Amino acid sequence: MSAHSEALRSPHESRRASRRQPLDIVWLATVLLAGFGALALFSERMDVYEIAILAGSALSLAALGWYWSGVRGLTLAVAVLSALALWRYGVHFGDQLSVGRDALAAAQGKDFFLKFLVSSQSAIMWMSALYVGATFTYFLALFARSEYIGRIASALVWSATALGFTGLMARWRESYLINVDYGHIPVSNLYEVFILFSVITALIYLFYEGRYRTRNLGGFVMLVISAAVAFLLWYTFDRGANQIQPLVPALNSYWMKIHVPANFIGYGAFALAAMVGIAYLIKHKLGGDGENDRLPKLAVLDDLMYKSIALGFGFFTVATILGAMWAAEAWGGYWSWDPKETWALIVWLNYAAWLHLRLTKGWRGTPMAWWAVIGLFVTTFAFLGVNMFLSGLHSYGTL
Amino acid sequence: MTRRSNPGRPSEIPQMHTSHARPSRPLMAFLGSMNLAITLLVAVALASVIGTVLQQNQAYGDYLMKFGPYWFDVFRMLGLYDVYSAPWFLAILGFLVVSTSACVIRNTPNMLREMHDYRLQTQEKSLRGMHEHAEWKVPMSVEAAAIEGRRLLREEGFELREKRVDEGYLIAGSKGAVQRLGYIFTHVAIVIILIGGVLDSRIWLALKEASGQLRVETRAAPLSQVPSESHVAVDNPSFRGNVNVPEGERSSVLFLNVRDGYVVQNLPFAIEVKDFRIEHYDNGMPKSYESDLVIHDPDRADHPVAQTIAVNKPMIYNGYAIYQASFGDGGSRLHMRAWQLRGQYGVAQEVTGAVFQDLPFTLGGERYTVELNDFRLFNINPAPGEDGKVEQKNFGPSMVFRVRDAAGQAREYENYMSPVVMEGRPVFISGVREKIGAPMSYLYIPADRDGSLDTFMAYYARLHDAERVRSAVEAMLREVNPEAAKLPAAIEAIQAMVGRFADGGYDAVGSDLEQRVPQEQIQQAFETSVRVLQSVLGRMFVELLEERGVTGLGESDERFLADTVAAINALALYGSPIYLHMTSFEQIQASGLQITKSPGKAVVYFGSVLLTLGVFMLFYLNPRRAWVLVRKDEVGARLLLATTSHRKTIDMQQAASQLQQTLGERLTGGRRSAAAAARV
Numbered sequence A: 001m002s003a004h005s006e007a008l009r010s011p012h013e014s015r016r017a018s019r020r021q022p023l024d025i026v027w028l029a030t031v032l033l034a035g036f037g038a039l040a041l042f043s044e045r046m047d048v049y050e051i052a053i054l055a056g057s058a059l060s061l062a063a064l065g066w067y068w069s070g071v072r073g074l075t076l077a078v079a080v081l082s083a084l085a086l087w088r089y090g091v092h093f094g095d096q097l098s099v100g101r102d103a104l105a106a107a108q109g110k111d112f113f114l115k116f117l118v119s120s121q122s123a124i125m126w127m128s129a130l131y132v133g134a135t136f137t138y139f140l141a142l143f144a145r146s147e148y149i150g151r152i153a154s155a156l157v158w159s160a161t162a163l164g165f166t167g168l169m170a171r172w173r174e175s176y177l178i179n180v181d182y183g184h185i186p187v188s189n190l191y192e193v194f195i196l197f198s199v200i201t202a203l204i205y206l207f208y209e210g211r212y213r214t215r216n217l218g219g220f221v222m223l224v225i226s227a228a229v230a231f232l233l234w235y236t237f238d239r240g241a242n243q244i245q246p247l248v249p250a251l252n253s254y255w256m257k258i259h260v261p262a263n264f265i266g267y268g269a270f271a272l273a274a275m276v277g278i279a280y281l282i283k284h285k286l287g288g289d290g291e292n293d294r295l296p297k298l299a300v301l302d303d304l305m306y307k308s309i310a311l312g313f314g315f316f317t318v319a320t321i322l323g324a325m326w327a328a329e330a331w332g333g334y335w336s337w338d339p340k341e342t343w344a345l346i347v348w349l350n351y352a353a354w355l356h357l358r359l360t361k362g363w364r365g366t367p368m369a370w371w372a373v374i375g376l377f378v379t380t381f382a383f384l385g386v387n388m389f390l391s392g393l394h395s396y397g398t399l
Numbered sequence B: 001m002t003r004r005s006n007p008g009r010p011s012e013i014p015q016m017h018t019s020h021a022r023p024s025r026p027l028m029a030f031l032g033s034m035n036l037a038i039t040l041l042v043a044v045a046l047a048s049v050i051g052t053v054l055q056q057n058q059a060y061g062d063y064l065m066k067f068g069p070y071w072f073d074v075f076r077m078l079g080l081y082d083v084y085s086a087p088w089f090l091a092i093l094g095f096l097v098v099s100t101s102a103c104v105i106r107n108t109p110n111m112l113r114e115m116h117d118y119r120l121q122t123q124e125k126s127l128r129g130m131h132e133h134a135e136w137k138v139p140m141s142v143e144a145a146a147i148e149g150r151r152l153l154r155e156e157g158f159e160l161r162e163k164r165v166d167e168g169y170l171i172a173g174s175k176g177a178v179q180r181l182g183y184i185f186t187h188v189a190i191v192i193i194l195i196g197g198v199l200d201s202r203i204w205l206a207l208k209e210a211s212g213q214l215r216v217e218t219r220a221a222p223l224s225q226v227p228s229e230s231h232v233a234v235d236n237p238s239f240r241g242n243v244n245v246p247e248g249e250r251s252s253v254l255f256l257n258v259r260d261g262y263v264v265q266n267l268p269f270a271i272e273v274k275d276f277r278i279e280h281y282d283n284g285m286p287k288s289y290e291s292d293l294v295i296h297d298p299d300r301a302d303h304p305v306a307q308t309i310a311v312n313k314p315m316i317y318n319g320y321a322i323y324q325a326s327f328g329d330g331g332s333r334l335h336m337r338a339w340q341l342r343g344q345y346g347v348a349q350e351v352t353g354a355v356f357q358d359l360p361f362t363l364g365g366e367r368y369t370v371e372l373n374d375f376r377l378f379n380i381n382p383a384p385g386e387d388g389k390v391e392q393k394n395f396g397p398s399m400v401f402r403v404r405d406a407a408g409q410a411r412e413y414e415n416y417m418s419p420v421v422m423e424g425r426p427v428f429i430s431g432v433r434e435k436i437g438a439p440m441s442y443l444y445i446p447a448d449r450d451g452s453l454d455t456f457m458a459y460y461a462r463l464h465d466a467e468r469v470r471s472a473v474e475a476m477l478r479e480v481n482p483e484a485a486k487l488p489a490a491i492e493a494i495q496a497m498v499g500r501f502a503d504g505g506y507d508a509v510g511s512d513l514e515q516r517v518p519q520e521q522i523q524q525a526f527e528t529s530v531r532v533l534q535s536v537l538g539r540m541f542v543e544l545l546e547e548r549g550v551t552g553l554g555e556s557d558e559r560f561l562a563d564t565v566a567a568i569n570a571l572a573l574y575g576s577p578i579y580l581h582m583t584s585f586e587q588i589q590a591s592g593l594q595i596t597k598s599p600g601k602a603v604v605y606f607g608s609v610l611l612t613l614g615v616f617m618l619f620y621l622n623p624r625r626a627w628v629l630v631r632k633d634e635v636g637a638r639l640l641l642a643t644t645s646h647r648k649t650i651d652m653q654q655a656a657s658q659l660q661q662t663l664g665e666r667l668t669g670g671r672r673s674a675a676a677a678a679r680v
């Protein structure tokens, strides 16, 4: 039938592919056990919300891996690397709760594993290098039409993502090691969320890479991640933003644990849609679908754009709602028209309009691609610009 | 299959709005139209931008300064200082509600109908018209073929209905139809949320004000003097306001900011702040703000409710939510030493006052007032260390005050209590600004060996002591130029110069020269004068130290002198007749409470849940229909499969063709080249 068959696994195949094997059960069991283990170990230190969040995360991870086996390997890698980090810190500090910056820095300086792999800083440097490497590799694969190089590129992205998550995990632990009071999940400032953005965007991309069976969009998507990495490096070396700081009281809430990640699934998906949009526009300029194109069919790009924006819209909706609920608790009102809130609304309305045009007016192709690209600028402003140029209640992570 | 791949061209997806528009109701058609919807979505987005680029609800004075009288008025008319409650903005939002409702009203009925309608009445030729259809002739009975059809559709998760048609069956399947509920949820949720927003808006206040029952107070008057028509009764259904309550005191009102003023909201109970605490991290950053509250409610006077609130941990007291919003000073007592910088130089007297208190005084016949505005226990500022590297540092306690002269002119000052070590030298820091919002400029007065102002002040006084200056000048001249020492004119000239410097710094010296010396020689004359001046200043400093039993200038003393001279030079611009040095304090803090009553909150939250549900249903359920028409045929049975999907995404088309393929394989027993079965 359609020319898309090469591009997309049909429901039947995917059902066949996902006929349940023992491994699936093992996966479920492991994740749930790990979840319960964590509960058993730490529940007396957690309030009911944090317990709920832990349970929720475990279930979502279990579900995600159930439908997408790629996640399993990733989870395993992150678990092993994080365990390595914990172990090395354990070796140096025993069961001391916190040891201060200097002791921490000293350990990171002399311990081989920490210095070169699993301290948050080095893990994140690895992540950065690998993402940038993947960008080039994907484009190389695209021009050389080489499946093999493409596979290398994917491998690079997977490992970068694993190291990115490891970096966050290690950073989480390090915040406590510096000072128990400082301890917090690393999604609290621009530096930390840029890492989050990179790994989440990469994950969403990897999902569609598998779903659409094409690696030829990798270069485009990795461009936006490389940009994030560039910012991250500038922010680290020019502003020393990688230094772990304690939380301002307003951020010290369980809401942060769900609000921020939800937001970044949204941002990541929107960014992905925009990069696909760019690919679309380029291909369209070069004369659209041809016999032996490198890029997928325009219709496929268009479809991916829609899927990605839909995903983003869903999570962005949730994130904004969670944000409002948090605001109600921290600032005394679920909506204060504070610049960050307002820009979230603007982003949301923008994509709502996009979705309507596409779904109900049936618009397709170039205009929607342009709009998706512009959407990324709006989103970027909401995410960065507001902190840089506008003042408000959300004055965290200003540059 | 090609239809979707025409970039930019609308595809022939059924367009709910137009297709179901009832010509009899053009208004509905307009309100419910997609174009209007999209226009509104974009309009709200654009309008919202304004309020984020133009800071909202600032003091009108600031706006006036920023935009000038003309634009200030224009912007005020447009309501740009509080865009989000400007009539035109609310109008757009209202329009969005209407449009969304209209849209829901128009589409809901047939969406619900669609959900339960299996389209059994569909005709064979319209099935053939569908672009996803396939047909087979199979050597099997009509019943057998029908069974195959049913089996497949069931496996695919379709709900089935069927009817007999002549010589066969029409089997109709539908799947994912609840997605239509997603549409309804999503859009009803938007309406619900905005209604909730209205419930929490200030309509009630606006009405009271419009009907003249409420007057907005714009003066900064103490509560006792706020007239009753600026008080809002407790029956106000929804509000959000603030009040600062000093430790140990209570308040039964709060303040609602309205435009450039405020109104006083009465509460049915009094909130007492027993204690307010700030905890700090080891690096001085604030870690938590907490207040111990007691609610004194006349309705249950016997047992008042006590609770501790903190940021992110509000207290809910029957419908009123009480938040830790900010903190401030609650009238700390400050003990100060007031050094005169005019009149009796070097004389200091002890003063005691409390924050928010005014301290009038007279100096050299002039009347002044010191207005104590604030006390700050911690001041974390960037400071250059010994190595010149800037690091965050706690400057310790400071007080903020204004000095207002008889003409009403005032400058704002922030004086630090203890010396701060800067570039290795301890200095007393005093910030000064001419008007609010202007950046502070700083005066650094070197602290002496015992960390006090005494030496500096003594030296400053000395420079204003004609006798001492004269003798110093004479002594200096005798050394460097005995001849000149005999000329009273020379002595007086230098003495005058020292005087000028003591009062007006180098500028005064310079401008004096400009009057007396021809332009081309000024530069040179100035340099000579400064050299002479400095030797006098140095000598007088040595004398001072000797009087105090110090002999032989150390390097530190020379730095001290240099800093002192710099400070005196800066004093010319300081603008205050006294230097207030805080010597000790008793801090009293005030807790900044925000109190809200928000009846719409539950509504909004309900709407939000509905919205989330709806959006995910819309995206992740894909309504599909399939028909299998089986008819008797000369070879046995003719079997027609047709499918449609609401959302024409690639995977939907995938699914369709997959369905055809599977059915084909089944009917032909998997044998591709089945002579028996021919695909038509």
Ligand code: HEM
Pocket (backbone or CB within 6 Å): A310, A313, A352, A355, A356, A359, A360, B016, B017, B032, B033, B034, B035, B037, B041, B096, B099, B100, B101, B103, B104, B107, B183, B186, B187, B190, B615, B618, B619
């Ligand atoms: C803030 C306001 C609105 C939001 C957030 C919103 C949100 C959405 C979303 C997320 C979808 C799903 C798009 C998709 O499945 O790809 C949708 C579909 C739709 N919206 Fe809205 N909408 C809003 C206002 C309106 C208005 C005012 C109308 C009336 C013209 C409208 C009519 C529709 C229609 C007809 C659909 C297609 C439903 C379907 O066939 O599946 N929406 N809307």
